[in-house]
Structures are given as structure tokens and as C-alpha cells.
Amino acid sequence: MTGGELPRTLTAHVGASLGSRVRVCGWADEVRASADPPLVVLRDHTGLVHLVSQRGGQPDAVIDGLVPESAVEAVGAVEKAPTGEIRVLVERLDVPGPALDPLPITETSSLEERLDWRYLDLRNPRSRLIFEVQTTALSAMRAFWRAEGFMELHSPRLRQTANKSGDALFSLDYFGRTAYLAQSPQFPKQMAMAAGLDRVFDIGPVFRRQPKSSRRHDTEFTSVDVEMAWIRSLQDVLSSAEQLLCEVVAAVLAEHGDDVARWFGTELRVPATPFPRVTFDEAKEIAEGTGRRIGGADDDLDPDGERLLGAHIAREHGHEFVFVTEYPDLARPFYHMRCSEGTVCTRSFDLLWNGLEIASGAQREHRYDRLTTQATARGIPIEGITQYLDYFKYGCPPHGGFGLGLTRMLMSMLGLGDVREATYLFRGPERLTP
Numbered sequence: 205m206t207g208g209e210l211p212r213t214l215t216a217h218v219g220a221s222l223g224s225r226v227r228v229c230g231w232a233d234e235v236r237a238s239a240d241p242p243l244v245v246l247r248d249h250t251g252l253v254h255l256v257s258q259r260g261g262q263p264d265a266v267i268d269g270l271v272p273e274s275a276v277e278a279v280g281a282v283e284k285a286p287t288g289e290i291r292v293l294v295e296r297l298d299v300p301g302p303a304l305d306p307l308p309i310t311e312t313s314s315l316e317e318r319l320d321w322r323y324l325d326l327r328n329p330r331s332r333l334i335f336e337v338q339t340t341a342l343s344a345m346r347a348f349w350r351a352e353g354f355m356e357l358h359s360p361r362l363r364q365t366a367n368k369s370g371d372a373l374f375s376l377d378y379f380g381r382t383a384y385l386a387q388s389p390q391f392p393k394q395m396a397m398a399a400g401l402d403r404v405f406d407i408g409p410v411f412r413r414q415p416k417s418s419r420r421h422d423t424e425f426t427s428v429d430v431e432m433a434w435i436r437s438l439q440d441v442l443s444s445a446e447q448l449l450c451e452v453v454a455a456v457l458a459e460h461g462d463d464v465a466r467w468f469g470t471e472l473r474v475p476a477t478p479f480p481r482v483t484f485d486e487a488k489e490i491a492e493g494t495g496r497r498i499g500g501a502d503d504d505l506d507p508d509g510e511r512l513l514g515a516h517i518a519r520e521h522g523h524e525f526v527f528v529t530e531y532p533d534l535a536r537p538f539y540h541m542r543c544s545e546g547t548v549c550t551r552s553f554d555l556l557w558n559g560l561e562i563a564s565g566a567q568r569e570h571r572y573d574r575l576t577t578q579a580t581a582r583g584i585p586i587e588g589i590t591q592y593l594d595y596f597k598y599g600c601p602p603h604g605g606f607g608l609g610l611t612r613m614l615m616s617m618l619g620l621g622d623v624r625e626a627t628y629l630f631r632g633p634e635r636l637t638p
Contacts, residue, residue, distance in 0.1 A: 403433065440604070452613075453472055454474045
């Protein structure tokens with residue numbers, strides 16, 4: 205068999221081919237042309253392997269002019285060096301994709317510079333690991349939902365009306381009329397409840413017009429949304445959310461735990477259930493005990509308040525998660541159910557992980573008359589949401605659900621300080637490329 209006919213062997217599997225010829229492909233992580241013998245450290249997505257040449261051969265000539273990060277392909281026999289290291293004694297070395305010198309980014313480049321050259325940055329094992337973890341997490345989610353009888357939907361991202369705050373919408377011309385990019389799949393999820401689909405999830409992009417740059421916000425991100433019919437109370441939603449997160453952490457720990465500890469210094473632990481729960485009023489009291497008021501003009505938690513609460517829960521309960529429940533109505537959409545008649549608190553929640561909000565949800569108001577009353581009280585014109593309100597005219601069951609930000613979850617899981625690191629190709633107010 206010639207080199208061209210050999211199947212590719214990943215570096216992680218080279219050791220299993222001791223004494224045999226292999227073909228390895230990847231990037232030149234390091235070039236040592238003056239070493240004896242000349243050496244190239246080849247990197248692929250599974251690890252590193254040393255390629256050694258013999259003086260005067262074809263590989264030796266190629267190594268002399270090789271630029272790090274060039275795409276290389278080598279054929280040779282796998283041997284054990286005197287030091288015990290497994291290496292490939294190269295008989296042929298090709299460079300199908302030579303790199304220019306110098307590279308535009310280095311290990312000391314800023315995150316902004318790395319994003320400009322994202323495809324080079326993602327060759328870094330640390331950067332790649334983020335998306336390996338993401339893949340495992342999404343697979344675990346789907347496995348959990350399949351076992352629980354959920355159906356996957358893909359709702360449209362072009363909308364006739366908004367379903368959240370109108371001041372955070374992107375609009376566009378849609379054949380002579382105005383359409384909006386979806387901020388969430390909330391209305392389609394609730395339509396699924398009225399359609400009798402019972403349990404659904406939707407994973408896809410959503411868009412928020414965030415005018416200011418932030419380490420925790422983006423203008424386009426992947427939202428993981430869940431809705432469940434025939435719930436008995438908000439507790440059913442909370443229980444489902446915490447079970448989901450436990451499955452995700454367990455899967456990532458099993459698949460990537462050692463690598464996460466190595467690259468991010470984070471020791472993953474499957475959280476105990478039930479997660480701690482505090483009401484919004486209790487959260488305010490906890491923060492005020494530190495001398496800080498966390499409720500803003502809209503009676504919501506600000507980022508500093510979330511961090512204070514997360515630190516308190518970790519200190520007092522030894523837990524990374526906390527549900528904050530019973531937000532006041534002005535801090536929640538009009539379709540959230542009230543805790544009881546005549547109150548302003550809602551059957552709603554945010555889920556914080558290490559002091560960062562990663563999910564938000566509620567038990568929805570499914571009664572048509574209550575919905576119209578709550579919409580009117582918030583100054584929402586009924587004529588603008590008639591199609592949405594129609595869902596509740598013909599027997600809609602009690603239901604609730606949540607939306608989880610995938611990048612926020614990765615930030616909390618891996619201890620990342622910026623949402624841009626957890627996003628394949630970030631979009632923000634000042635970034636529309638690459």
C-alpha cells in the first residue's frame with residue numbers, strides 16, 4: 205500500500221499502530237529544523253505526535269522551509285524512541301496548505317484580535333474544547349428530552365409581531381411590509397401547547413438589539429427553549445430545568461472532565477437537587493445585607509446583584525445554582541401567570557449558575573380573559589396580538605417553560621469571562637465579521 209492509499213490515522217491512535225506505516229494529517233504545531241534528527245510536531249484535533257526525519261531525505265528538505273501552522277501530511281512507520289516516546293519516522297512529508305510567515309495572531313494576542321482571525325484561534329485546543337463541550341451538552345439535552353417524550357420543533361425566525369420588548373427588535377423589509385427577527389420562539393412554543401403537542405423544545409438562533417457592548421450579551425445567539433403542557437405548578441418547570449442541567453453536567457464531566465480541568469481550571473461537579481430557591485424579595489434582602497440594593501427601576505436583578513446572590517448561595521449552601529422566583533409583573537412579560545389574584549408577583553424564575561443568569565421561564569397564563577386583561581394593563585394594543593390570543597380561545601391547557609442561553613451556559617460551566625469566547629462567530633454592535 206502506498207502512502208496515498210493509507211487511511212488517515214488520528215494522532216490519538218498512532219500508538220496502536222506501533223511497527224506499522226501510517227498517514228497522519230494536521231498542522232505543524234512546532235518546527236525544529238536544526239534538531240538531530242529534524243523534527244515536526246504535528247497537531248490534529250485529538251493531540252500531538254512527533255514526526256522525525258533522517259538527514260538528507262525528502263522530509264528533511266521540506267522541514268527546512270516549513271512555517272508553523274502549515275497544513276501537513278506525513279507517511280511513515282510508527283516507532284518507539286529510546287526515551288519511550290511514540291513517534292513517526294517519516295518517509296514522505298507533504299505541505300498541501302503552506303502558511304505565510306509571520307502569523308497574524310500569537311498566544312499573547314487580545315481576544316478582539318483573535319476574533320478577527322477566528323479560524324486560526326479555533327485551532328487552539330482550548331478554543332476547540334469549548335465547542336466539543338457544546339456538542340456533548342446538546343447531545344445530552346436531546347437524549348434527556350427524547351426519554352421524557354419531548355418533540356423537537358423549528359419555529360420561524362421571521363415574525364409579523366414581537367413577543368418581547370419592542371425596543372430590542374431588529375426589523376427588515378419583507379416584500380413591502382415590516383417583519384421582525386425573532387427574540388425568542390415563545391409564541392410558537394405556546395401555539396404548540398394549544399395544538400396538543402404537549403412537550404416541545406426548539407434550539408435555534410434568536411436576535412436581540414443590544415446597542416452596547418457587554419461581556420455577557422450578543423445580538424445573535426443560540427436559544428434553547430422548552431415548553432410543557434398540563435403542568436401542575438411552576439415547580440414542574442423548575443424540576444425539569446434542574447434535571448436537564450444535571451444530565452448536561454454529567455455528560456460533559458464524563459466526556460471532557462479532565463480536559464476542562466486542564467484547560468480552564470474548572471472542576472465539574474454534578475449538582476445536587478433540588479437546586480436552592482429564593483424569591484425575588486428574598487434575593488433583595490440578601491443583597492441589601494451586603495449594603496447594595498439590587499432592584500433597578502424595573503425591579504429586576506442587575507449583573508452585580510446576580511453575582512452577589514450567587515456568591516451568597518455558594519457560601520451558605522455550597523451550591524453553584526439558584527432559582528430566583530416570583531419576579532414582579534413589571535419585570536416580566538404580560539403572559540406570565542400571577543402568583544395569586546390581586547398580586548403583582550408572577551410565577552416566574554431566573555436560573556443563575558455561578559452568579560450568571562443562564563435561563564428564564566415561567567408558568568404562562570393560559571386563560572384568554574386574564575391574558576387580555578394583563579395585556580391591556582401593560583398598554584399592549586389587543587389588535588396587535590390577536591393571532592397570539594387566538595391560541596387561548598379553544599381549550600389551551602395549563603403550561604409553562606423556559607429559555608436557556610447556550611453561550612451563557614458554556615460561560616458558567618467553563619468559567620469563561622466573555623460570551624465571545626463561547627460563541628463560534630460572535631455578533632455584537634461592533635462586529636459583523638468574520
